[in-house]
Amino acid sequence: xxxxxxxxxxxxxxxxxxxxxxxxxxxxxxxxxxxxxxxxxxxxxxxxxxxxxxxxxxxxxxxxxxxxxxxxxxxxxxxxxxxxxxxxxxxxxxxxxxxxxxxxxxxxxxxxxxxxxxxxxxxxxxxxxxxxxxxxxxx
Amino acid sequence: xxxxxxxxxxxxxxxxxxxxxxxxxxxxxxxxxxxxxxxxxxxxxxxxxxxxxxxxxxxxxxxxxxxxxxxxxxxxxxxxxxxxxxxxxxxxxxxxxxxxxxxxxxxxxxxxxxxxxxxxxxxxxxxxxxxxxxxxxxxxxxxxxxxxxxxxxxxxxxxxxxxxxxxxxxxxxxxxxxx
Numbered sequence: 525x526x527x528x529x530x531x532x533x534x535x536x537x538x539x540x541x542x543x544x545x546x547x548x549x550x551x552x553x554x555x556x557x558x559x560x561x562x563x564x565x566x567x568x569x570x571x572x573x574x575x576x577x578x579x580x581x582x583x584x585x586x587x588x589x590x591x592x593x594x595x596x597x598x599x600x601x602x603x604x605x606x607x608x609x610x611x612x613x614x615x616x617x618x619x620x621x622x623x624x625x626x627x628x629x630x631x632x633x634x635x636x637x638x639x640x641x642x643x644x645x646x647x648x649x650x651x652x653x654x655x656x657x658x659x660x661x662x663x
Numbered sequence: 664x665x666x667x668x669x670x671x672x673x674x675x676x677x678x679x680x681x682x683x684x685x686x687x688x689x690x691x692x693x694x695x696x697x698x699x700x701x702x703x704x705x706x707x708x709x710x711x712x713x714x715x716x717x718x719x720x721x722x723x724x725x726x727x728x729x730x731x732x733x734x735x736x737x738x739x740x741x742x743x744x745x746x747x748x749x750x751x752x753x754x755x756x757x758x759x760x761x762x763x764x765x766x767x768x769x770x771x772x773x774x775x776x777x778x779x780x781x782x783x784x785x786x787x788x789x790x791x792x793x794x795x796x797x798x799x800x801x802x803x804x805x806x807x808x809x810x811x812x813x814x815x816x817x818x819x820x821x822x823x824x825x826x827x828x829x830x831x832x833x834x835x836x837x838x839x840x841x842x
Contacts, residue, residue: 530781530784530786530817530834530836531784531816531837532780532781532783532785532786532787532816532817532818533778533785533786533814534784534785534820535780535782535783535784535785535815536783540800543681543766545765546767547681547682547766547767550682550683550766550767550768550769551682551683553769553770554682554683554686554768554774557775558686558739561739561740561842562738562739563742578767581729583698590738591709593814595770597769600767600771600772601769601771601776602769604769604771604772604773606710607771608770611691624727625742629813629814629815630814631811631812632813632814634735634813635771635772635813637760638772639772639773642772642773
C-alpha cells in the first residue's frame with residue numbers, strides 16, 4: 525500500500541465530475557504534446573487551447589471550494605497552456621492575476637514571475653520581428 | 664536478492680489509468696523491442712520506500728501484442744521516444760506495484776507535471792528516461808526537481824534506462840529537501 529501519512533493535495537472535496545474534467549484536460553495536454561512533437565502546430569495549438577479553457581474552469585471551481593493551492597496549480601497550468609496555444613496575452617494576464625494573490629507560496633510566486641517575464645521577453649521578440657515578417661509576406 | 668519473476672501485459676496500463684496512456688504504448692515497445700524477443704522484455708525494477716519497504720528489487724517480464732507495435736514510423740525525435748517510453752513504464756510500475764494511478768497532467772511554466780492519486784490525495788510524479796546514462800545520477804536529479812515543487816507535496820520519481828531495461832522507482836517526502 526501507499527504510505528498513509530504521505531502529504532498530497534486532498535481530493536476529498538472533489539466530485540466525479542471534477543475528476544472527469546481533469547482527465548479530459550490531461551488528455552488534451554497529452555495529445556497536444558504528441559502533435560507538437562510531430563510539428564502539427566495548428567492541431568497542437570487547438571488541443572492546448574481546449575486544455576487551457578478547462579484548466580481555467582477547474583481553477584475557478586477550486587477557488588469556489590476554498591482550495592487555493594489547487595486553484596493556483598490549475599490557473600498556472602491554464603496560463604502555460606494558453607502560451608503553448610500561442611495566446612501570450614491571455615497567458616500573461618492569468619500569471620498577473622495569480623501574482624496578485626496573497627496566498628501563493630514563495631517558490632510558486634517566483635516560478636510564475638520567472639515564467640511571466642520569459643513570456644514578456646518572447647512577446648517583445650515577436651513584436652520586434654513583426655514588421656519584417658509582414659514585409660516579407662508582402663502585407 | 665533473487666526474486667520470482669513478475670509478469671505484466673503492457674497494454675493493461677490503458678485499463679488501469681484514467682487518462683489516455685494508450686498512445687504511449689508503441690513508444691515503450693520501440694525502446695524495449697529486441698530482434699531476439701520481439702514481444703517481451705525482462706525489466707529490473709528497483710523500488711525505494713514503496714509500500715513501506717525501504718528497498719526492494721523485482722524482476723518483471725513485460726509482454727505485449729504485435730498489434731500494439733507501431734505500424735508506421737513514430738515521427739518524433741529520438742529523445743521524445745525515450746521520454747514517452749519512460750512515461751509508459753512509469754504507468755506499468757505504478758499499476759503493478761502500487762494502488763497509485765496517473766490522474767492528471769499539468770503544464771507548469773515550461774515543465775510538464777504528472778500527478779498520481781491513491782484516491783485520497785494527489786502526489787507529484789517526476790519521470791525520466793535514458794538509453795544508457797547512469798540511472799542513479801539521473802534519478803537524483805529528478806528527485807531534486809520533485810522536492811523543489813512549489814506545492815510542498817510529497818511525491819514519486821521514476822527513472823527508466825532502456826539499454827538493459829531497468830526502472831528506479833521511489834517515494835520522497837517534501838521535508839527531505841531540508842536535509
